[in-house]
Amino acid sequence: MILEKIKKPNDIHKIPLAEFPQLADEIRSFLIESVSRTGGHLASNLGVVELTLALHNVLDFPDDKLIWDVGHQAYTHKILTGRKDEFETLRKEGGLSGFPKRGESSCDSFDAGHSSDSISAGLGYVRARDILGEKYHVVSVIGDGALTGGMAYEALNNAAELETNFIIILNDNNMSISPNVGGMSHYLSAIRTAEAYTGMKMSVNKAVKKIPHVGTAMVDAVRRTKSSIKQLFIPGMLFENMGLTYLGPVDGHNMRQMMRLFNEAKRVKGPVVVHVLTEKGRGYEPARRNPDMFHGIGPFDVKTGRPTEQKSCPGYTDVFSEALCQEAEEEKKLAAITAAMPGGTGLKKFSQRYPDRFFDVGIAEEHAVSFAAGLALGGVVPVVAIYSSFLQRAVDQILHDVCMQKLHVIFAVDRAGLVGADGETHQGNFDISYLGMMPGMTVMAPKNDWELREMLHFAVKAEGPVAIRYPRGNAYQGMKEHQAPICLGKSEVLRNGSQIAVLAIGSMVEVCQKVCENLRNAGSDPTFVNVRFVKPMDTELLDQLAKNHDLIVTVEENVQNGGFGEHVCSYMEEHHPDCHVLPVAIPDRFVAHGGVDSLRKQLGLCPFAITERIKNYRKE
Numbered sequence: 001m002i003l004e005k006i007k008k009p010n011d012i013h014k015i016p017l018a019e020f021p022q023l024a025d026e027i028r029s030f031l032i033e034s035v036s037r038t039g040g041h042l043a044s045n046l047g048v049v050e051l052t053l054a055l056h057n058v059l060d061f062p063d064d065k066l067i068w069d070v071g072h073q074a075y076t077h078k079i080l081t082g083r084k085d086e087f088e089t090l091r092k093e094g095g096l097s098g099f100p101k102r103g104e105s106s107c108d109s110f111d112a113g114h115s116s117d118s119i120s121a122g123l124g125y126v127r128a129r130d131i132l133g134e135k136y137h138v139v140s141v142i143g144d145g146a147l148t149g150g151m152a153y154e155a156l157n158n159a160a161e162l163e164t165n166f167i168i169i170l171n172d173n174n175m176s177i178s179p180n181v182g183g184m185s186h187y188l189s190a191i192r193t194a195e196a197y198t199g200m201k202m203s204v205n206k207a208v209k210k211i212p213h214v215g216t217a218m219v220d221a222v223r224r225t226k227s228s229i230k231q232l233f234i235p236g237m238l239f240e241n242m243g244l245t246y247l248g249p250v251d252g253h254n255m256r257q258m259m260r261l262f263n264e265a266k267r268v269k270g271p272v273v274v275h276v277l278t279e280k281g282r283g284y285e286p287a288r289r290n291p292d293m294f295h296g297i298g299p300f301d302v303k304t305g306r307p308t309e310q311k312s313c314p315g316y317t318d319v320f321s322e323a324l325c326q327e328a329e330e331e332k333k334l335a336a337i338t339a340a341m342p343g344g345t346g347l348k349k350f351s352q353r354y355p356d357r358f359f360d361v362g363i364a365e366e367h368a369v370s371f372a373a374g375l376a377l378g379g380v381v382p383v384v385a386i387y388s389s390f391l392q393r394a395v396d397q398i399l400h401d402v403c404m405q406k407l408h409v410i411f412a413v414d415r416a417g418l419v420g421a422d423g424e425t426h427q428g429n430f431d432i433s434y435l436g437m438m439p440g441m442t443v444m445a446p447k448n449d450w451e452l453r454e455m456l457h458f459a460v461k462a463e464g465p466v467a468i469r470y471p472r473g474n475a476y477q478g479m480k481e482h483q484a485p486i487c488l489g490k491s492e493v494l495r496n497g498s499q500i501a502v503l504a505i506g507s508m509v510e511v512c513q514k515v516c517e518n519l520r521n522a523g524s525d526p527t528f529v530n531v532r533f534v535k536p537m538d539t540e541l542l543d544q545l546a547k548n549h550d551l552i553v554t555v556e557e558n559v560q561n562g563g564f565g566e567h568v569c570s571y572m573e574e575h576h577p578d579c580h581v582l583p584v585a586i587p588d589r590f591v592a593h594g595g596v597d598s599l600r601k602q603l604g605l606c607p608f609a610i611t612e613r614i615k616n617y618r619k620e
């Protein structure tokens with residue numbers, strides 16, 4: 001096994017080029033076997049095996065800086081930098097992260113998870129290098145999907161002014177998670193087609209002349225070469241016109257061609273875009289045929305490609321998906337927007353039933369929100385379905401473009417709270433804080449599947465901006481006996497008691513059922529409340545509770561800072577200073593990857609930990 005020879009960074013330099021194809025095969029087999037047991041982002045990783053080998057061949061680690069956009073495709077990079085033996089722990093608590101992490105290896109140059117920031121980060125490294133007079137190469141690898149994100153253009157625009165070397169690899173597999181969308185995607189497709197690039201004028205002069213010493217000679221040489229080599233130097237007009245050198249497109253599974261091009265790119269003075277064509281899912285037929293499903297997958301059977309773990313009940317996303325279609329049947333003005341995640345957000349069904357009212361805007365959360373603002377002003381009822389952590393990108397657009405104008409835009413905030421294996425970049429632990437601070441915003445969280453449907457119906461009929469946050473995973477099927485109608489700003493009292501009141505939000509209602517049972521077993525008689533509305537807060541209920549309770553416990557799967565608990569604290573301090581508040585929430589830190597149940601235990605959000613905190617608080 002050639003792969004066994006790779007134990008630490010740069011061991012790749014000892015492998016003869018002739019052995020690279022076999023090494024690529026071994027890495028692919030390893031990835032398929034390993035991810036079939038742990039789950040992970042398989043299809044993107046299978047697509048970049050040769051690209052990563054070629055990059056490692058021309059770069060030195062950790063001196064050179066390699067920045068992966070999103071970072072879900074960095075598994076081969078991890079293997080080549082000495083982390084192969086940790087793959088059994090991939091995405092597990094305390095184990096290897098599914099994304100690049102500077103804390104994990106000196107060869108990871110930038111922590112990633114959210115899309116379209118790699119060119120900005122790379123440019124920052126380049127400027128720092130130049131200021132400090134250092135000598136290393138900086139390479140940002142961005143996918144065609146990530147190139148639909150606005151940040152990438154801000155960075156390209158800025159990079160165009162650069163006069164020193166900066167390599168941007170455009171890893172174009174013609175796919176985002178689902179098929180890529182938009183004008184840039186069409187532009188890249190046009191370059192990809194043979195007709196388009198063989199017909200283009202060869203403006204090699206401009207590109208290649210920027211290579212010091214040999215540039216002019218190369219131009220002459222290229223002019224004399226056969227057309228297959230000429231194709232390596234076809235300009236991407238858009239990039240060239242912006243002031244970036246464009247090299248490619250090059251076959252992203254032909255390592256020799258890539259290495260040749262990367263070595264040329266290293267000598268360009270200024271920013272250079274190398275357009276690499278890869279195939280998502282390459283080398284594993286189920287993933288190649290179904291890259292969407294194998295983008296991020298749980299454990300599966302290698303022979304059939306079928307998942308080995310079955311869903312026990314519908315997830316919140318499935319409930320939302322079905323409920324939204326029902327709402328759209330009734331409300332003909334309803335439209336739905338996704339930022340490149342029709343599958344993950346459950347909008348696929350909507351897109352098939354109501355194609356004219358469905359918009360996939362690419363990985364462009366900021367645009368999605370302001371676009372929704374425009375739709376709302378035009379008389380449409382837009383539902384923007386975005387994961388909690390990705391919606392962080394659009395905080396200003398929600399505040400400035402939606403809330404300030406009091407627009408009726410509905411935010412379906414999926415993956416709110418802990419998401420588990422993706423880790424700190426993807427945990428949805430901040431949305432109560434960032435949405436809760438916005439004037440005029442309504443923020444709801446359902447306790448179960450029934451309530452999500454009801455809340456969506458309420459949101460469609462409501463006025464102004466409304467957000468519904470719900471977690472990743474199974475929709476809670478219990479507590480169906482509690483079906484009080486949804487009223488703006490009103491909580492649902494599940495059980496009346498005295499002295500202690502437990503106010504739980506969304507996913508924490510299920511958890512706090514057990515907490516209340518524990519407290520009853522310990523001799524207390526707690527009041528149990530399903531908060532429903534984080535905002536507006538049910539102050540009437542708080543006033544009532546203050547009469548016969550001396551402790552209010554708030555429980556939320558959100559950071560404590562700016563969370564519901566803090567809002568309750570300040571209200572009670574002002575109006576009922578004798579009533580104590582114990583806010584139970586996620587502490588002031590980022591939460592790494594791991595199973596949700598285990599993370600809840602670690603963070604004090606499991607029934608046992610919450611019960612103990614309440615009991616100890618009473619003792620103080």
Ligand SMILES: Cc1ncc(C[n+]2csc(CCOP(=O)(O)OP(=O)(O)O)c2C)c(N)n1
Nearest residue numbers: 044113114115143144145146175176177340
């Ligand atoms: C801000 C943000 N929005 C959405 C996502 C979810 N997401 C992760 S990968 C991906 C598709 C990326 O496509 P591309 O860059 O082409 O990489 P590929 O998967 O094709 O290798 C999306 C939408 C994200 N990581 N960050």
Ligand SMILES: CC(=O)[C@@H](O)[C@H](O)COP(=O)(O)O
Nearest residue numbers: 070072113296344415422472
């Ligand atoms: C890399 C990325 O950002 C997405 O692929 C994300 O991992 C999807 O998460 P879900 O599995 O929760 O849809």
Ligand SMILES: [Mg+2]
Nearest residue numbers: 143144145175
């Ligand atoms: Mg892609």
